[in-house]
Amino acid sequence: xxxxxxxxxxxxxxxxxxxxxxxxxxxxxxxxxxxxxxxxxxxxxxxxxxxxxxxxxxxxxxxxxxxxxxxxxxxxxxxxxxxxxxxxxxxxxxxxxxxxxxxxxxxxxxxxxxxxxxxxxxxxxxxxxxxxxxxxxxxxxxxxxxxxxxxxxxxxxxxxxxxxxxxxxxxxxxxxxxxxxxxxxxxxxxxxxxxxxxxxxxxxxxxxxxxxxxxxxxxxxxxxxxxxxxxxxxxxxxxxxxxxxxxxxxxxxxxxxxxxxxxxxxxxxxxxxxxx
Amino acid sequence: xxxxxxxxxxxxxxxxxxxxxxxxxxxxxxxxxxxxxxxxxxxxxxxxxxxxxxxxxxxxxxxxxxxxxxxxxxxxxxxxxxxxxxxxxxxxxxxxxxxxxxxxxxxxxxxxxxxxxxxxxxxxxxxxxxxxxxxxxxxxxxxxxxxxxxxxxxxxxxxxxxxxxxxxxxxxxxxxxxxxxxxxxxxxxxxxxxxxxxxxxxxxxxxxxxxxxxxxxxxxxxxxxxxxxxxxxxxxxxxxxxxxxxxxxxxxxxxxxxxxxxxxxxxxxxxxxxxxxxxxxxxx
Ligand SMILES: Nc1ncnc2c1ncn2[C@@H]1O[C@H](COP(=O)(O)OP(=O)(O)OP(=O)(O)O)[C@@H](O)[C@H]1O
Ligand SMILES: [Mg+2]
Numbered sequence: 001x002x003x004x005x006x007x008x009x010x011x012x013x014x015x016x017x018x019x020x021x022x023x024x025x026x027x028x029x030x031x032x033x034x035x036x037x038x039x040x041x042x043x044x045x046x047x048x049x050x051x052x053x054x055x056x057x058x059x060x061x062x063x064x065x066x067x068x069x070x071x072x073x074x075x076x077x078x079x080x081x082x083x084x085x086x087x088x089x090x091x092x093x094x095x096x097x098x099x100x101x102x103x104x105x106x107x108x109x110x111x112x113x114x115x116x117x118x119x120x121x122x123x124x125x126x127x128x129x130x131x132x133x134x135x136x137x138x139x140x141x142x143x144x145x146x147x148x149x150x151x152x153x154x155x156x157x158x159x160x161x162x163x164x165x166x167x168x169x170x171x172x173x174x175x176x177x178x179x180x181x182x183x184x185x186x187x188x189x190x191x192x193x194x195x196x197x198x199x200x201x202x203x204x205x206x207x208x209x210x211x212x213x214x215x216x217x218x219x220x221x222x223x224x225x226x227x228x229x230x231x232x233x234x235x236x237x238x239x240x241x242x243x244x245x246x247x248x249x250x251x252x253x254x255x256x257x258x259x260x261x262x263x264x265x266x267x268x269x270x271x272x273x274x275x276x
Numbered sequence: 277x278x279x280x281x282x283x284x285x286x287x288x289x290x291x292x293x294x295x296x297x298x299x300x301x302x303x304x305x306x307x308x309x310x311x312x313x314x315x316x317x318x319x320x321x322x323x324x325x326x327x328x329x330x331x332x333x334x335x336x337x338x339x340x341x342x343x344x345x346x347x348x349x350x351x352x353x354x355x356x357x358x359x360x361x362x363x364x365x366x367x368x369x370x371x372x373x374x375x376x377x378x379x380x381x382x383x384x385x386x387x388x389x390x391x392x393x394x395x396x397x398x399x400x401x402x403x404x405x406x407x408x409x410x411x412x413x414x415x416x417x418x419x420x421x422x423x424x425x426x427x428x429x430x431x432x433x434x435x436x437x438x439x440x441x442x443x444x445x446x447x448x449x450x451x452x453x454x455x456x457x458x459x460x461x462x463x464x465x466x467x468x469x470x471x472x473x474x475x476x477x478x479x480x481x482x483x484x485x486x487x488x489x490x491x492x493x494x495x496x497x498x499x500x501x502x503x504x505x506x507x508x509x510x511x512x513x514x515x516x517x518x519x520x521x522x523x524x525x526x527x528x529x530x531x532x533x534x535x536x537x538x539x540x541x542x543x544x545x546x547x548x549x550x551x552x553x554x555x556x557x558x559x560x
Contacts, residue, residue: 058460076463087455092479092556105475106466146556166465 004069004170004202005032005055011063012050024050026231028064030221032170032204037196039217040206043270046223047232048206052174055204056080069169078106081163081201085175088159089147095158096143099129102166125165132161137191153184160195170202177212189215193249210271214240214251214259224268236266323526331526335363362515363534369510370500373428377435377496378489384440385447385485392451393473405444413438414502421507431503438499439492446488450481483557486550490543497539 010028013021024047032038042048053059054066057076065072068079076082089098103125108118133143136157147155156176163171177185193216196203207213213220222236244255251259264272277283285293309322323331337357358364391398391405413434420437424430454477462472504513512535519528550557 056460056464058456058463076460078464078466080464082457082461082464084457084461087457088461090458090461090476090480092554101475102465102467105462105471148556148558163464168464 002034003031004034006030006067006070007051007054007064008067009064010051010054010061010066012047012054012059013062023229023231025061026226026229026233028233030234030237032202034169034202035200036202037193037216037218038202038204038221039213039219040204040221040223041210041213041271042208042223042232043268044208046225048208048223049174051223052172052204052206055170056082056172078102078166079169081166081168081171083156083159083163083171083173083176085178088176089155089162091147094144094146095133095138095150096126096129098147098158099132099162099165100125102162106166128165129161132165133158135195136161151184153180153188156180156188157191160192164195164199164201168201170204173203173205175206175208178207178209185212190249192216210260210263214256215249218242220259222263222266222268222271224266235268236263238262320523320525323529327526328529331524332530335527335530336361338362340365363531366510366512366515367534367538369508369514370504370512373431373435373500373503373511374496376428376432377439377500380432380436381440381443381489384443388444388447389451389473389478389481391444392448393469393477398448401444402448405441408437409441409445411437413499417502417506426507431500431508434503435496435499439495442492442495443485443489447481447485450484450488451477454480483550483554486546487559490546493539493543497535 007028007030010025011023012025013023015021028051040048040051050059054061055068057066057068057073057080060074090101093101100122104113104118104122107121108115112118130140130143133140138154138157138161142150142154147158150158159176160171177188180188189212192203192205195201205213205216207216210220218240220236220238220240221234222238223232224235225231226233226235238259240251240255240259245251260272278285305322306325309319309324312319312322313324320327337354339360340362352360387401391401416437417430417434420430420433424433458476458480459472462476467475500511501513504511505517508514512531516528516531519525519531
C-alpha cells in the first residue's frame with residue numbers, strides 16, 4: 001500500500017462579513033493509502049465537506065498542503081471522482097449520456113466529436129455504460145430517461161456509474177446517500193461496499209451518520225471540535241479490519257461497542273448517542 | 277359555493293368566463309360605435325363594422341397606395357393580393373429590423389455566459405453593463421440619430437441598447453445560479469474550461485435564456501415601434517403613426533390586432549421550439 005493522499009498541517013479560515021474570520025480546520029494531518037475505504041464522520045458544520053473539497057482541489061487550504069501522489073494539484077481533475085448529495089447529474093442529459101460524458105469529453109475535442117471515430121467510440125462507451133448500469137442494479141429501460149424522471153436512489157446509482165467509468169484513483173462522496181429513505185439507503189451502502197471490493201477503488205465517504213460510517217469504512221475518521229475556538233481536527237482515527245465483520249458485512253456486536261466507546265472517549269458522545 | 281377559493285367551475289362555466297370579457301368588450305365597442313354613427317354617419321373615431329371591413333380590405337388586400345396600383349392585380353388571387361398589400365410590405369420591413377435585433381441578442385447571450393463563467397471577463401464588463409442597463413434607451417435616441425443617421429442602423433441600435441443589457445445580465449445571473457457541484461463534476465469528468473462552459477452550463481441555462489428572451493419580446497417591439505414612429509419610411513409603426521394624421525382608425529385597429537397576433541405567434545413558436553429542443557426542461 002502506498003500513500004495516495006496526504007494532508008499536511010491543513011488550516012482553513014473563512015472570512016466572515018462583519019465578524020472575526022472563522023477557523024474551520026486547524027493543523028489537520030491525514031494520510032490516505034491506496035485501496036482504503038475511508039468514512040469521514042462528524043457533526044454538522046465540523047468541516048467534513050470542506051476537507052473533501054480540499055482533496056478534490058475545488059478549494060485551496062489557507063495553510064498547509066494537500067498532496068496527491070506527492071504533488072500539489074490546484075484543480076479538480078479526472079483522477080478524483082465526485083458524487084455530491086445534490087446536483088450530482090447533468091439534468092439536460094439522459095442517463096446514458098450522463099455516464100458516457102466523461103470519456104467523451106476527455107478523449108474528443110469539439111472537432112473530434114464530428115468524426116466517425118467518435119461515433120464508433122461512443123457505441124463502445126454506451127456498451128460499457130450499459131454494463132455499469134447493470135452492475136448498479138438499474139433497469140436498461142431507464143437508460144434513456146432524464147435524471148428528474150428517476151428516484152433519488154437511482155440518481156445516485158447513475159452518479160456513481162458516471163464517476164466510476166473514469167476509473168478515478170479516488171472516489172469522493174459527500175453525504176451521497178443522505179437524501180435517501182432508510183431502505184434505499186442501506187441498499188446503496190451494500191452496493192457501494194460491493195463495488196469497492198470489486199473495483200479496488202479508493203473511496204472517501206463523508207457522512208454525519210456514525211452507523212453509515214462504521215458499516216462502510218475500513219477506516220473511520222472522526223472530525224470534531226478540538227478547542228474553544230471551534231476549529232476541527234481529527235479526534236479519532238479508527239481502523240475497522242475485515243475480521244471484525246460478519247459474513248454479511250455487518251460489524252460484530254463486540255467490535256461495534258468497542259468502536260462506539262472509542263468515539264465517545266474521543267469527545268463526540270452526541271455522535272455515538274445518535275447511533276443507538 | 278361558486279365564489280369560494282376552493283370552487284371547481286365546470287367546463288362550460290370556465291369557457292364562458294374566459295371569453296366573457298372579450299365578448300363584452302366587442303359588444304361595448306359596437307354599441308358605442310352605433311351611437312356615434314347615429315349622431316354623425318361619417319364618424320371616424322369609432323369605426324363601424326363596415327368601415328372596419330373597408331379598412332381591412334384596403335390594408336390587407338390593396339398595394340401601398342403610393343405605388344400606383346397596377347391593373348393586372350385586379351384579378352389576382354387573394355394570396356397574391358395579400359403579399360403585395362400595404363400590410364404585408366409594412367410587416368416585412370418591421371420583421372427585418374426585428375430579426376436583426378434578435379440576431380444581435382445571440383452575442384449578448386454569449387457575453388453573459390462568459391461573464392458568469394470567467395471572473396476576469398465578469399469583472400471587466402459587469403459594472404459597465406449595469407451602468408448601461410440604467411440608461412433610458414429612448415433618451416439616447418437623438419444621440420443615435422446624430423451618430424448613425426436616421427436610417428436602419430440607429431433603429432436597430434435603439435433596440436440593442438434597450439434590450440441587450442437585460443439579456444446579458446439575465447444570462448449572467450442564470451450562469452451564476454448553476455450549482456457549483458456541476459462545475460466541479462465537469463472537471464472531475466475530464467472537461468476543461470470551455471467544455472464546462474458550453475457542454476454543461478450553457479446547455480443547462482439555454483431553455484431559461486430562451487424564456488427570458490420571450491419575456492423581453494415586448495421590449496424589443498416597444499423599441500422597434502418607437503424607432504419606426506419617429507424616423508422611418510416604412511414599417512408597421514410608421515403606418516400607424518401616418519394613419520393617425522388622417523384619423524384612419526379603421527386601419528389602425530386592424531394593424532394593432534395584427535401586431536398582437538404576430539407577437540403571439542412568435543412567442544408561441546419560441547415556446548414550442550423550446551419544448552422540442554429541451555425535452556428535459558421542466559418549467560418551474
Ligand atoms: N465559503 C464559506 N464561507 C464561510 N464559511 C464557510 C464556507 N464554507 C463553509 N463554511 C463554514 O465552515 C464550517 C464547516 O462547513 P462544512 O460544510 O465543511 O461542514 P460539514 O461538516 O460538511 O457540515 P454538514 O454535515 O452540515 O454538511 C461551517 O461552519 C460553515 O458555516
Ligand atoms: Mg457537508
